[in-house]
Every structure is written in structure tokens, then in C-alpha cells.
Amino acid sequence: MSAPSTRGPGVDEVVLSARDVVKTYGATQALKGVAFDIHKGRVTTLFGENGAGKSTLMKILSGVEQPTSGQVVLDGETVEFSSTVDARDRGISIIHQELSLAPNLSVRDNLFMGRELRAPTGVDYAEETRQARAVLEELGQEIDPTTPVADLRVGQQQLVEIARALLVDSRILIMDEPTSALSATEVEVLFGVIRDLTSRGVSIVYISHHLEEALEVTDYAVVLRDGSITATAHRSEIDLEWVVQQMVGDAYDLGTPPTGYELTAPALQVEGVSVADVENPERSVVDDLSLEVRAGEVVCIYGLMGAGRTELLEALAGRVPITGGRVLLKGEDVAGLTIAERIAKGLGLVPEDRQRDGLVQTMTVGSNLSLAALRSFVKGALVSRRGEKAVVDEGIRSVHVKTAGGGAAIGSLSGGNQQKVVIGKVLATHPDVILLDEPSRGIDIGAKGEVFRLLAEKARDGLAVVYSTSELNECFAIAHRIVVMSRGRITAEFGPDVRKDQIMAASGEALTH
Template sequence: MSDDGRSTGNGSDVVLQARDIVKTYGGTRALKGVNFDIHRGTVTTLFGENGAGKSTLMKILSGVEQPTSGRIILDGEPVSFATTNDARDHGIAIIHQELSLAPNLSVRDNIFLGREITRGGGVDYAEETRQTRALLEEMRLDVDPATPVGDLRVGQQQIVEIARALSIDARILIMDEPTSALAAREVEILFGIIDDLTSRGVSLVYISHHLEETLRVTDHAVVLRDGTMTARGDRADIDLAWIVRHMVGENFDLGSPPEGHQFGEPVLAIEDLTVRDAENPERAVVDRLSLSVRAGEIICVYGLMGAGRTELLEAVAGRGDVTGGRILLEGQAIGEHSIRDRIARGIGLVPEDRQRDGLVQTMSVGQNLTLASIRQFLSRGLLSRGKEKRLASSLIRDVTVKTPGPDVPIGSLSGGNQQKVVIGKVLATQPSVMLLDEPSRGIDIGAKAEVFALLAEHARQGLAILFTTSEIDECFSIGHRTVVMRRGRLSAEFGPDAEKSDVMAASGEVLTS
């Protein structure tokens, strides 16, 4: 048994070994001779900053990539996986950090995509629907199997991704950031599923930037840094300090609310705002909510999934079906409802899903950075590439994007650096109010600290910042105030010295011992 009472299974039984794994991309060595073991019926967590090599190693183990050199040994026998189907045939499945669902297909069709159940020469939709319902019930997701995935919230899509991986009866299941878009209750459901899987002998590899959360399910831990394994330990020997020390070094600090300046007048005022549910017009997802943000102030909005956090930010940014109330910017009511108009007025949004809503994957780093402010480079319908590149290079320096230059593809950057690009794009519009929806989602602790330091610096310069999070510690580390949303309304407000339990209780979150 582990320290928290979880069964660790047969921890000494190594089911898979990766030996001397090297992966080279051009002149870059992403993995430098990594050795990695997966034990039967246990959870092995893999820690490391973005770019450390975690996802590369997992892609190799799941057949997405092939190693430049090295060996994979499964059940004592050498194996090689040319494709993900090869890995799946050996019982290995992966849940990727970025969702790989087809939004135009139903939940059922996504779960069985590429391995449809056939009978009598056709697809047995009835059986697929039955199995999908059983999976969703196990995941406690109350969604019709016929619902298009594109109609689901990000957190619900994440659960469908997990259900699809579970549907193949994998003996080794790799979870890359599985809780990045899940609310606290959904995380608890996932952890219950993990316990059930390990008790049945399934081996899990777990990757997450939520370090404290991850410790709850860890049996064995491995830390990667710059493509090299720097530490290995068992649950009894590790804690948060051990993880952070081996990931980023000594004396690391996530940050604290920025000080040294006085707040200005309210920049953003939200008065009795009501936003209707697009699918159910009778229900308000934001219900008569009032809130103001002063110049230089950082306010954290905390709440469970479905509380209305995203809908609040999107309504302020020009999205959503606003049916009541007012939004004022520097004392002036805003009547325009388009995103373009809100940007022009000084309101910028960093969306929850950077891949879908924040970036254009076919564009370069520089083009993404300047996309929202491209009008300033237009003269008589012509685009000044020189001015655009100068701004892109300046933004890369200002928001500390780690990239060879502005012309590289945006997809070549790590998650943390992609998030900085989205933030830089918004800052290029020179906003007076910045809205950020889950700004640390899917980025490592080092990148998180850099993002928070960037926000703190702009707050000192007078920027009003409103951000949402599902991690209470983030509110206390960077927010001057924390407001809690519950069922579309503000249920409480706290300062930076509040008790975590009080914030959770105000959100309606069930506390567990």
C-alpha cells in the first residue's frame, strides 16, 4: 500500500523497459540515452518542464514516433512499434495532451473511430452506443453518445478522450495531462478510475503539471530535464520539494501578488451581467453578476466547471448571448458585441483552448504574435512585412518566447512558449484590460512562473487583469483578490491570505480528507 492507502499492485514486476533511448530531430537531441521502467499495476509519474522530453518519450512508447536508437522490451522480449496500431495491438494506449478528437463526429463515433464494431457487413451502431453509454457512465459523464464532440465543453471533451483510451482495454495506459481541463469533481472521478485500473493490473504512466495533485496517485516517479533522466524515486521518498528541485533547481518560487504600486480607478465594471446558455435559453450561465477590476489589479476567478467562468470572460470579450446588464470600460458603457470592437476598445482575451482559439497552426510564431494587431501594418491595402517582423521580434523578447526566430512554425514550440505567444499577441493590441481563461493550462511549473511574472509586471504598469483558474494555489500566488463563481453568480470574495478550504467551500466543492 502507498502512504495514502492506495494499492500499489505488484510494484516489483516490470512490464516494460525502455533502454538507452535516443531521439534526434535534425541537430537537436530531444532524448539523450533515457532508461525508463513501467511496473505492472502501478502509476509511474513522469515529471519535467516543457521541452524536457516527456512527450517525446511517451510518443516513442506508444508508436507515434520511433527512436533514433535504443531498445524497448515488453514482457522480457524486444519489441518495436512502427505505428500506434502496433502499440495498441500490444495493449499500449496514449491520451495526448492536446485533444485529438474529431469535433464534427459524435461521442460514439469518436470512441470507435478506426475500429468500428461490424456485424453483417455494416457498423453495429446499437452495440457501439451501448458500450459508449457504459463508458460514459463509468466516467460519470451525462452526455448522449450521439452528441457531436464539438458541442461539448473542453473538460467534457477531455473525459471523452480518456473514455476512448479506456475502451481498448489497454494494459499500459499513458496519460499526458489528463486533468488539464477537468474540474475538481471530475479529477476525483478520474482518480477513482485509476485506482480501479491499477487494481486490475493495468500499468499507468502519468504526466501532469499539477504537481500536488499528481502526488496523490504516484507510486514511482521519474524526472526528465533537457532530455536526460535526473532523478528516480518511489512514493515514500518524494514530495513536492523533491520534484521541483530536480525539475528546475533550488530556491524556486512561483511568485506572489505584485506589490509596490497603488491601484488606479476601475477600468472594467461589470453590472448585473446575464448570459444565456446557447443550448438552453431558459438557463443563465452568468446570472446578474457584478464585478469591477481596477488599473493594476489582478483578480482571480475560481469555480468548478460549469460555474460560468469561461462564459463570463467571453461575454466581456464580445462573445456570448448577453441578455442583461452592462459592461463599462473606463466608465463608458460598451454597446458593441463583436470581438474586433472589444479589442479596439482595449479588451483582450487569452482563451482557454490556445490550440483551437488562440493560435493559427499553419502560421509562424511571428505571424501569430502580430495577427490581432495586423491593421497597424497596413497602408493602402499593403502589408509592411518589415514593421511586422520588428514587432514580432520585440514581442518575442518582451514575453521571453524560447524560439530560434519569428519564422519558425508555431507547432514547433512547447506548450508554455505557445501560451506566451498568445499572451504576446494580446499585449500587442495594447489593452487596458486583459482576460485570461486558465492561462496555466498544460504548461509546466517553470513556464507558469514566467507567465505569472509577466502578468505581474504588466499589472505594475497599470494593466487590469482578470483570470480564471481551477487551481486555488494560483489565486493566492498571483491574485490581489479571489472571487468565487457558483452557478453563474459570485458566491464569495477573498484576499490573498484566505484559507483554501473556505474558497473550496464557497465554490460548492466537496472536500475530501
């Protein structure tokens, strides 16, 4: 990746400012007098844990919400945005962290939704298709614009979200976790787009929990904690340690492999498993793969996007069929069982996309936590509310969910706490093996630490833990073993003392750091 800008602080034109911005929701003060500047043709990165106020501030700057007090200043004049359309008309656009695409519509229709191109006979679909294909190619994607969004993988959907924002002629572009589902190659393409945009004078506001990655494009850093700005600095004045210290108060790591449980009998045995590509059944996305995980062991599966990590975990959990091999759970072949039957046998999956596959957004925290364990407190046709409450209270306590209670709306929680609810839901089924696909996707460094400490704690009690990741640093968190996948096969296995370059070489990734 190319080096960040080294121009000194204070030399760039300010185009947008927040001045003493306060935002309250009832008795909760989300923002406490925030003030910072956005510079023309520069990347301003907002760092902060979940709940620090980053998204609230971005919603105010993009017209989603209005401040309780304070001012937003654009080109030296105080402005009040009544809506996102109002902000967009003034050149400010936002790419939200959670996807806001219509899965039943095509890529093209999503890109032009609400601002269709008109021809004398109606919508100019030909011109929309041409522009859609051009912006997708700019992002390195050979996606047919007429493809339904539902047929795309998560990373591709994220790029469609980005493409939609690029089609608007924005002077200021806010990116909230734009790389959370992207591969290393896709991130590099996006960073190239960012560099091109800033060279043309477009200002970028960037939010990411991938700290090292964010520092690659940052010109100015702004750190929020508990609704207040704790520090601002130019890129030339900071490093990763500075960012972490400003965010959480001290140096931070993701933990170490758990000890205290004697690794004995295999809990999970994967023997020669193959999984077919949904779009091309003659091709295998997982090819004759074998893996063994013992009770109390933590195994990390590392690989680039497309390596087959997600397909493997989903096949083990029963979400997609295997085309060959066996899946043994405590010695019993479960490959022919349904998802519910595998859960009952002691196998649970925390999916990659918690919003789509892990949570029911219309339910409460408690209802989400108890959903997978309903059988344990249903008597006849009735649900034992006392039994359900016990499961919910235990789940909130055991996975350390920060919430007002089981009756709180799931949407009221931060991303990290939502992820802990998904993990708690699986743990409520008392699994022997838990599979986690990108368990830290979209959560901050503090929440990552909490999630990994939780998994280490459960492993000490004898739970077999398998988690996949595309982040190198997470391989060195709590794993006893690191398994590297590439093109559907295991290419290497390492202990926790492996070097980064060895993992990257085994995955086929070029060394870029």
C-alpha cells in the same frame, strides 16, 4: 482522494522498460540515454518541465516515433513498434495531451473511429452506442453518444478522449495531461478509474503538470530535465518539494501581488451582467453579476467547472452575448460592440483552449503574434513588413518566448511558449484590460511562473489583469483580490491572505486536501 500505494520499491513486476533511449532531431538531442521501468498494476508518473522530453519518450513507447538508438523492452524482449497500431496490438495505448477528436462527428463515432464494430448489414451502431454509453457512465458522464463532439465543453471532450482509450483492452495505458480540462469532481472519477485499472493489473504511465494532483495516484516517480532522467523514486520516498526541486533545481513559487502602481480609476466595470446557457436559453450561466477592476490591479476568479467563469470572460470579450447588464471599459459601455471593436477599445481575451481558439496552427510564431494587431501596420491594401517585424520582435522579447525566431512553426514550441505567444498576441493590441481564462492550462510549473511573472510585470505598468483558475494554488500567486464564483454568481471576495478552506467553502467544493 484515497491514499497512494505504500508498497515498497523493487517489489513489482517490470512489464516495459526504456534502455538508454536516445532521440535526435537534426542537431537537437531530445532524449539523452533515458532508462526507466514501468511496473505491472502501478502508476509511474513522469514529471518534468515543457521540453524536458516527456512527450517524446511517450511517443516512442507508444509507437508514434522510433528511437535513434537504445531499446524498448516489453516482457523481457526487445521490441520495435512501427506504428501506434503495432503498439496497440501489443497492449499499449496513449491518450495525448492535445485533443485528437473529430468535432463534426458524434461521440460514438469518435470512440470507434478506425475500429468500427461490424454486423452482417454493416456497422453495428446499436452495439457501438451501448458500449459508448457504458464507458461514459464509468467516467461519470451522462452524455448522449450521438451528440456531436463540437457541442461538448472542453472537459467533456477530454473525457471522451479518455473513454476512447479505455475501450481498447490495454495492458499499458499512457495518459498525457489527462486532467488538464477536468473539474475536481471529474478528476476524482478518473482517479477511481485509474485505481480500478491498476487493481486489474493495468500499468499506467501518467504525465501531469498538476503536481499535487499527480502525487495522489503515483506509485513510482520519474523526473526528466533537458532530455535526461534526474531522479527516480517510489512514492513513499518523495513529497511535493522533492518533485519541484528535481524538476527546476530549487524551491519554486508563482510570485506575489505586484506593487509599484497606484490603483486609481476603474478600468473595467461589470454591472448586473447575465449570460444565457447556449443549450438552454431560459437558464442563466452568469446571473446578475457585478465586478470592478482598477488599472494596475490583478483579480483572480476562482470556481469549479461550471461555475460560469469561462462564460463570464467570453461575454465580456464579446464572444457570447449578454442578456442583461452593462460592461463599462474606462466608463464607456461596450456591451453592444463586436469582438474587434472591443479589442480596438482596449479589451483583450486569452482563451482557455489555446490550440482551438488562441493559435492558428498553420501559421508561424510571428504571424500568430501579429495577427490581432494587423490594423496597426496595414497601409491601404498592403502590409508593412517592417512594422509587422517590429511588432513580432517586440512580442518575442516582451513575453520571453523561447523560439528560433518569428519564422519558426508555432507547433515547434513547447506548451508554455505557445501560451506566451497567445498572451503576446493580445498584448500587441495594447489593451487596458486583459482577460485570461485558465492561463496555465497544460503548462509546467516553470512556465507557470514565467506567465504569472509576466502578468505581474504588465500590471505594474498599469494593465488591469483578470485571470480565472480552477487551481487553488494559483489564487495565491499574483492576485490582489480573489473572487469566488459558484453557479453563475460571485459568492465571496478575499484578499491574498485568505485560507484555502475559505475559498473552497465559498465555491461549494468539499475539502479534500
